[in-house]
Amino acid sequence: MNLPGTRQSLVLGVAAQVALAIALASAVVFAAIYSEVRHSTRALAQAAIDADLAGLVEADAAEGPAGLSRRIADRLAFSPGAGDKPYYRLEDSARRVLAGNLPAWPDARPEVSPAGQLRLGDGATVQYRATLLRGGYRLLAGRAVNGAEAWLARLAGLFAAALVAMAALAFAIGRAAGARLNARLAAIGVVLGAFGREGAPAAAPVADPGDEIDGLTAQINSLLERTRHLLAARQELSNIIAHETRNPLMHVSARIARARAQGLTGEVDQQLAAAQDSIRQLQRMLDALLDIAASEAQRGEMNSLPELDLAELARRLVELYQPSAEDLGLRLEAEIAPQVPMRGEPVQMSSLIGNLLDNAFKYGAGGGWIRIAVAPGPVIVVEDRGPGIDPALREGIFERFRRAARGGASPAGHGLGLALVRAVAERHGLTARVEDGPGDEGGRGARFVIA
């Protein structure tokens, strides 16, 4: 089980690396041991051959070539098993064979008493030493080493098998340990991924006494817990603010309504009606602030968002705004893709597009033209041919209560529209920016891009 969003397994890679490292280290150790064993085995055999040859040389000194030949014949007669069968060859100065069983003289110069190995036609491997005797005679003594060589080959095979087994075992253990590690990481990932969703597990499992991962998990759990508390506290505060302002306003509003129901006329009634409007405006501002706060608190938290078709939403909004555009003498062009699926909160996304259109209607109406484009991504573009926005002021207009930053008359509104646009965009993992629009002589125009 891999963590969501991972393409390759860290654990599998580590297991393979450990297996490779163990294989390499074992190979070096095995090679050193094997080479030492082979060297000692051959040195032992050579020592026996050298001793044998020394005995024969002494015999030659004491008894001459005839005696030597006899000795050789004797030794061959006592030859033990084929495993370390002795081989000899005695030649005179004319290269005639006087004694011995070696079929041919190897490519070795007896003047330097060389040692070596040769292979015979019957498959025997013979280790030997040759030497030059008095009178130009030359002598070679050797012994078959097939037994020792076969043993060395078996040893090498054993080492190779052990090497493969160790590497495989290391890989298997690494993988199994890795799979357990992965499962534990995935358990944490599941809790983190589900955070904020309805019915999500509150904490990842922690063993007691725990290891490093349990320690990390415990810290993650406490961070999640704190985040949950902060979110709950924020929600509670915003509910309290709503409750504690709206209930008193409710009384004020009801009293005003009752007073007006008495049949007031003229100045008094107008003042009371204006007071009611002020109350409604205050509420709208409060709601917008709470909307912004809610979006900011959920920034980037996409898990709990439902699937929605932004194109459908945008079409409905354009239809809603079209009559207002006509009343203002504006051409409202819409370029909306057939479908723009995204994860989004419909109320918030409606507010985002609505606020962009409101904004374009308020400030861009002078240009007589507004265009909205919605494309997969999602990318939302709303542009106008109004006076546009001074580059130095562009960042500021997305901040709260910055409506004064835009030149010209300041239309009615709570000055929170674009702050809400940015908060909603960021809540959905998008950014909000403004650039020069397709302006003409009327002004530079403004283009708002949410992407």
Place this chain on the structure above:
Amino acid sequence: MSAPPRILLIEDEAAIAALVREALEEGGFVVDWCDHGEEGLRVAAAGGHDAIVLDRMLPEIEGLSIVRRLRAAAVAAPVLMLSALARAEDRVEGLDAGADDYLGKPFEPFELVARVRALMRRATNPLPGAVMLFGELEVHVKARRVHRAGQHVALSPREFDILKFMMDHAGDVVTREMLLREVWGLNFDPQTNVIDVSMSRLRQRLDEGFAGPVIETVRGAGFRLLGGVAP
């Protein structure tokens, strides 16, 4: 004369409860008041009420869970949820939980009464006839034709939807929020008067050639069809 409709009011704050109660009683309803969520649930489950007015923020039990439990217990009476949580997202939450309507505080007494009446009418007469009549207006639902005092009035599809919705609530105030939700399928709080613009177009079409209006704007609340017949 039949017995006056009974409303169950579940609201913990006495001052607000008094306001609501007064408004409803002036509107001709009999009001039973519970200041406690659990008690309210019990009374509601016992039946006998034509509608329930429920505050969302009760101290010991959330209004949302009361609605869910009422629905689970198959209580038929429609529920109007009152709340200081009045943002569009809050309203959607309340309606999703099973409330039939949602009214943000502060509200004006007549709006509350209008909403409760609309709820009860919806509950008792959910299917409108093929022809709806109100005052001088005659709306043929299937053919999507409208007549005022016998004269055909040409409307755009959207204008027809608005009028049809207002006929469903004839005589009562429909708010901008209700229109936005039911006619345009949108839930949010527009910052400009987009609804009023559409409404004034509908009005122009309906009033052309007539002396008096058929739609009245109720300041701060919404719009209402006028039932009077021109002399």
